Amino acid sequence: MLAIGLMSGTSLDGIDAALVKINGYGTETAVQLMEMVTLPIDEELKERIKTACDPVESNVPLICQLNTELGYQFLKACQILCQKAGIEEKSIDFVASHGQTIWHSPDSDPAKNSTLQIGEPSIIAYGLQTKVVADFRVMDMAAGGQGAPLVPYTDYLLYQSDSKNRLLQNIGGIGNVTVLPKSGSLNELYAFDTGPGNMVIDELMVQLFGQPYDAFGETARAGAIIPTLQKELRTHFYLSQQPPKSTGRELFGKHFVQQLLTKYPEAAPEDLVRTLTDFTAFSIADSYQRFIFPQLGTNDLEVILSGGGAHNHLLIELIQGYLPESVAVGTQDDIGGSNDAKEAVAFAILGNETLHSRVNNAPAATGAAQGVILGKIIPNPWEAKM
């Protein structure tokens, strides 16, 4: 089967579309990345998405308009991908779309939790003449889970090892880790959001330098740690919260950065970026020290980084610095996976499981009461019978 996985992360660094050949399902899944594109989100649209995420500034017409607009952006990403790969759009068997998260608010009481991913999948289905699987997070939440993280299930299918404990650390807008104990079963994996990924760094870069991100960490490298801020950040309540846990723009978005800038008005911009890059690295390593090493130790342990943050050299150095020397730190590319396509491929795999009526959440990671089938299926509207 030919499938497209679509992912647009909270960091808003673009719409990733991955074309994969996928066969089988479950642990028999064979997936091969054929082609990938990232469709940038232009600044004007990005600003409106951020407004739609804002608890005060957001409103229903904006959210609805963006649902349509992003639907067409996702469709466009699929079309560009097909063109780049030289295949007919009609040869796609299905698309699996994560959508753009504009709100994610897990709660231990399922009646109070909520999440919203927009980018209308019906538009993709109609435009590409294919079936679509979308809206993966809500069912996990209905089952009492946090609706995140979802990639651990595919990490398990693809990266489970009999000789190594593996930590799959994604650094998108938010940082999240999947822990795959060697020879472990699906119920033995666990996963959680470690804290901010690129979200805080990116927002600082926008506000202080008018740039979308800190390329390779060069801006942070030019700055110095602000000791009082470093100390303060390390007391953030999220660090000590017990997994399973997940977070997002609600905790580490614009409001968080605004508070920083208000509290440290005279700090040098580079120093702020440096200190927050340090906090991001620290939050990752600190999560391991608190919630992973006590169980697994630090031997036979690989950390595999993915996501945009895997391009931030300083961030990687800092993470390494905070970890024991015995821990190997590499990127997804080092082990034959594609770093940039990882999440998009993961959603193609999740969609494939949905279409096979299979459990595709990892309750050990999300906290759900049970395994469920994630996602809503949008039938191919062009295959309608009269």
Place this chain on the structure above:
Amino acid sequence: MLAIGLMSGTSLDGIDAALVKINGYGTETAVQLMEMVTLPIDEELKERIKTACDPVESNVPLICQLNTELGYQFLKACQILCQKAGIEEKSIDFVASHGQTIWHSPDSDPAKNSTLQIGEPSIIAYGLQTKVVADFRVMDMAAGGQGAPLVPYTDYLLYQSDSKNRLLQNIGGIGNVTVLPKSGSLNELYAFDTGPGNMVIDELMVQLFGQPYDAFGETARAGAIIPTLQKELRTHFYLSQQPPKSTGRELFGKHFVQQLLTKYPEAAPEDLVRTLTDFTAFSIADSYQRFIFPQLGTNDLEVILSGGGAHNHLLIELIQGYLPESVAVGTQDDIGGSNDAKEAVAFAILGNETLHSRVNNAPAATGAAQGVILGKIIPNPWEAKM
């Protein structure tokens, strides 16, 4: 098959849940109403839903919270229905849920149209241990349609006659009519929103009398027409707009009523209700005069009223008064259907068509470029394979 259809209209007068036995599909559909309940929406929740519909006051956390909350309300309606009918929840084969519309903004350019129905269907699927079909309007819009009206398709399946021209007039929050020419095919039906249904009357009753609606039209009956207002209302641009057309709270919601009250501060409350009841009746009859009678004439013609407005005796009298004497006006109950369950039953039928991969929009009614399969399918999460 046993199915539940769920409808919660823009008038917010309650969640209708209809239990039906349904067999076959298409024109072979046999549907039998077994039981029905209406779960009232309490005032506090109603106010928050109205806020979520407001282009200014709405915000993303409120919308998301209501999506969850209404999901549980819809689940509760299903549970009460099963209990009332004395059947096991697990015996339900599927639920079809319309959701609560909080925004509906059709546009001739599909890239600019949008609609949003909330009340998370995953919560129903998980709670009732069944599959759910939901979110019917978006696919029609992706195909260039107005996403409304959707009931004409089921009107066609159920009420098509070889001896009568039939006008199926629903009076919910909004008024809408399906025109079924005698011996006509699916492509010959047409349908459109006639204008306000109970929406304006209800809002006036809330603001002026602290009551949710005008029972049997008694309040209006006690009032007199305000001639200047009557005249002004009849110039409303929506009346002359060519079908296909649809409308909602955007045109006839709180803002519309606020403007009225600001412009006529000294009018007697009963007179306002009377004049707006008159306008509602006029808008229905006027639609027929403009867009239906020129084609069909007024002989062999039945008007069949349904929805909450079919309980407003004055409204029915006024409609009759505005129509030629040859036109028969009755209610759904008169022809063996259930007035109050009509829309809920319609969505059960639409969901059944979705599950049979069948076209279930009526492009002649919605303006869509083609027939498509409406709705998203949420698999039964309890049937997940490991």
